[in-house]
Amino acid sequence: MLKIMIVEDDLDLLHGLRFLLQGYNCKICPISDADEILNTAALLQPELILLDIKLEHGNGLDICTELKSSYLKDIPVYIMSGLPDAEDKSYQAGADLFLAKPFDSEFLLSKIKLLDKSASD
Numbered sequence: 001m002l003k004i005m006i007v008e009d010d011l012d013l014l015h016g017l018r019f020l021l022q023g024y025n026c027k028i029c030p031i032s033d034a035d036e037i038l039n040t041a042a043l044l045q046p047e048l049i050l051l052d053i054k055l056e057h058g059n060g061l062d063i064c065t066e067l068k069s070s071y072l073k074d075i076p077v078y079i080m081s082g083l084p085d086a087e088d089k090s091y092q093a094g095a096d097l098f099l100a101k102p103f104d105s106e107f108l109l110s111k112i113k114l115l116d117k118s119a120s121d
Contacts, residue, residue, distance in 0.1 A: 004021055004029070004049075007051045033056075034057045038067070061090065078097040
């Protein structure tokens with residue numbers, strides 16, 4: 001069972017992702033407050049972080065850069081955004097994958113299945 005942190009302040013999307021991923025038998029830790037991300041990631045050691053760029057109290061790009069420059073750097077970070085030019089900025093910040101909103105849930109699940117297989121190897 002993969003542990004996935006979802007960092008999203010759009011509660012409808014957060015709940016939708018939670019429902020989708022719990023159906024895939026993932027353990028979900030939803031977070032809407034950017035201030036909690038680093039501490040929560042350090043405590044939970046998730047196998048994946050789904051991270052929105054535009055957060056009420058933070059910037060997902062800055063958070064991704066912090067994560068990737070810390071001892072948590074090996075945790076895959078998938079950045080989600082509907083902003084134009086966000087893809088290049090996401091990869092520059094260290095993202096492992098960029099998901100343009102709205103994204104296809106089957107595409108996301110296929111990427112998570114790859115992580116799940118590598119975690120069980």
